[in-house]
Amino acid sequence: MGLGWDYIFFIGIGGIGMSALARYFVANGKQVAGYDKTPTEITKSLEDMGIAIHFEDAIKNVSKEFLNPENTLIVYTPAIPKNHVEFNYFKDNNFKVLKRSTVLGEITKQTVCLAVAGTHGKTTTTSILGHLLNVCGVPVTAFLGGISENYNSNLIINGTEVTVVEADEFDRSFLTLSPDLACITSMDADHLDIYGNADELIKTFKDFSECIKPNGKLFVKNGLPLKGITYGIEDDSDYSAQNISIENGSYVFDINTPNGIHKNFKFSLPGRHNLSNAIVALAMAVEYGCSYIALAKGLESYKGVKRRFTYQIKTEDFVFIDDYAHHPEEINAVHQAVREMYPDKKVLAIFQPHLFSRTKDFVEGFAESLSKFDELLLLEIYPARELPIEGVTSKWLLHKIQNSNKKVIEKSEIIDEIRKSKAQIVLTIGAGDIGAEVKPIKEAFHV
Structure with a gap:
C-alpha cells in the first residue's frame, strides 16, 4: 500500500516512530518531506538525509511535488491538534491520509x-x-x-x-x-x-x-x-x-x-x-x-538505547545516568538498577513529570517511587498534548513524597543544585524535554 506512492509527506515527522518510517521510505527510494513543530536532533538528522522539513504550519511551505493527491501519501501522528492547517487541507482535498500505525500495519503484512x-x-x-x-x-x-x-x-x-x-x-x-x-x-x-x-x-x-x-x-x-x-x-x-x-x-x-x-x-x-x-x-x-x-x-554486543539508563559520565567519583522513565513502575525499575549497581552510593534524581493526566492518575505511585531516592529535584510537569488540570502541579506531587531532601526547581537551576549536592550518582528521568538538559549537565561535570 504505502510502497505504491512516490511521495510521502509526514505531519509530525520528528516523532520517534514517524522518523523511523520516514527513514524506511527514503531507504526504499521514495521522496519524503514533512512538518514538525520544532527543530530537534531527530529532525536535523532527517534533514541531513535530504528530507525537506518545515516548522510553520502553512500549506505554502509544502513543496509543489507533494501537493498532488494522485501520487502523495500523507502520514500523521495522533498527537497533532485537530485544527492543524496542513492536516485539514490534505483531508479536505482528497489526499490519502493515514495514521502512522495503519501504514506500519500495511508494511508488516507483506x-x-x-x-x-x-x-x-x-x-x-x-x-x-x-x-x-x-x-x-x-x-x-x-x-x-x-x-x-x-x-x-x-x-x-x-x-x-x-x-x-x-x-x-x-x-x-x-x-x-x-x-x-x-x-x-x-x-x-x-x-x-x-x-x-x-x-x-x-x-x-x-x-x-x-x-x-x-x-x-x-x-x-x-x-x-x-x-x-x-x-x-x-x-x-x-x-x-x-x-x-x-x-x-x-x-x-x-x-x-x-x-x-x-x-x-x-x-x-x-x-x-x-x-x-x-x-x-x-x-x-x-x-x-x-x-x-x-x-x-x-x-x-548489544549497547542499549539512548535515554534508557544511558551512562553520560561514569567515573569512580561521579556517575551521571539519563533515563526516559515516566511511569511509577519504570521509576522503580531505574531505582532497582541503580541500587544494584551502586549499593553504597548516594543518589540524586531529577524528575520531570510527563502529562497532567498521568501525574493525576498515578500521583500516589509517583510519590512512592520517587521517595526511594536519597535526594529529589522535581521540574514542572511537561504538558505535551494536554492543557493544565487545576490543582495538578509538581508542588502537589512534592507534598506527597516522603523524603526530606526534595524541592521543585526550574530547569535553569539544575546544574547549581547538582553542585550543592553530595550525591555521587545523578539521574535525569522523564519523557518530556528534560533530555535537552543532558548535554549541558554533561559539559558542566565532565572531567
Whole structure:
C-alpha cells in the first residue's frame, strides 16, 4: 500500500516512530518531506538525509511535488491538534491520509512480523530483538521507538523479509498489526486519558493477542493473565534466566529453555527489567530459528538505547545516568538498577513529570517511587498534548513524597543544585524535554 506512492509527506515527522518510517521510505527510494513543530536532533538528522522539513504550519511551505493527491501519501501522528492547517487541507482535498500505525500495519503484512507490546519495555526489547536478528543474518527491518546505540538510528535495515515493530497501546494503534510472533512485557495501568480504567487497557491487550496470525506464537511475562510461552527471571517460565551473577557491571547468566539449559550468556544493561527484556528477545529469536551461539554473541554486543539508563559520565567519583522513565513502575525499575549497581552510593534524581493526566492518575505511585531516592529535584510537569488540570502541579506531587531532601526547581537551576549536592550518582528521568538538559549537565561535570 504505502510502497505504491512516490511521495510521502509526514505531519509530525520528528516523532520517534514517524522518523523511523520516514527513514524506511527514503531507504526504499521514495521522496519524503514533512512538518514538525520544532527543530530537534531527530529532525536535523532527517534533514541531513535530504528530507525537506518545515516548522510553520502553512500549506505554502509544502513543496509543489507533494501537493498532488494522485501520487502523495500523507502520514500523521495522533498527537497533532485537530485544527492543524496542513492536516485539514490534505483531508479536505482528497489526499490519502493515514495514521502512522495503519501504514506500519500495511508494511508488516507483506513480511514475517515480530511485534513487541507492553506498557513498559517495548523500545528496549524491540531494539534487542532487532539487533539479535540482524547479527544472526536475518533479512530484517526493525522500527524502533528510540535511537539504538549500536546503529545510532531508530531503524535497522538488513532486508525486508522480516519486520520487528513496537506494538503501541496508545490510542489502541497496535490493533492494526497482525504479527507472526508477539510478546507482551507488561500490562500496568497507563494512558488512562485514552482507556478510562485499567480493565479496559487489559481488555485491549487481550484483543491484541487475538490479532496474532493463526499459527503464530504469543510470549507473555510470567504472571500476566494471558496464555502463551512464558518468560521470566529465576522462575519456572518456559524461558528463564538462571544462575545470575554480576561481573564488571554486566549480567552473566544461563538461560533455561524448553530444549534445555544454555550457559554463559552476557548482557551489559543494568536492571532486572532489562534482563527480562533480553530474555523475551532471546526467546522470540530462538523460536524464529536463530542459533544460541549467534544469539550469545549478539546479546553481548548489544549497547542499549539512548535515554534508557544511558551512562553520560561514569567515573569512580561521579556517575551521571539519563533515563526516559515516566511511569511509577519504570521509576522503580531505574531505582532497582541503580541500587544494584551502586549499593553504597548516594543518589540524586531529577524528575520531570510527563502529562497532567498521568501525574493525576498515578500521583500516589509517583510519590512512592520517587521517595526511594536519597535526594529529589522535581521540574514542572511537561504538558505535551494536554492543557493544565487545576490543582495538578509538581508542588502537589512534592507534598506527597516522603523524603526530606526534595524541592521543585526550574530547569535553569539544575546544574547549581547538582553542585550543592553530595550525591555521587545523578539521574535525569522523564519523557518530556528534560533530555535537552543532558548535554549541558554533561559539559558542566565532565572531567
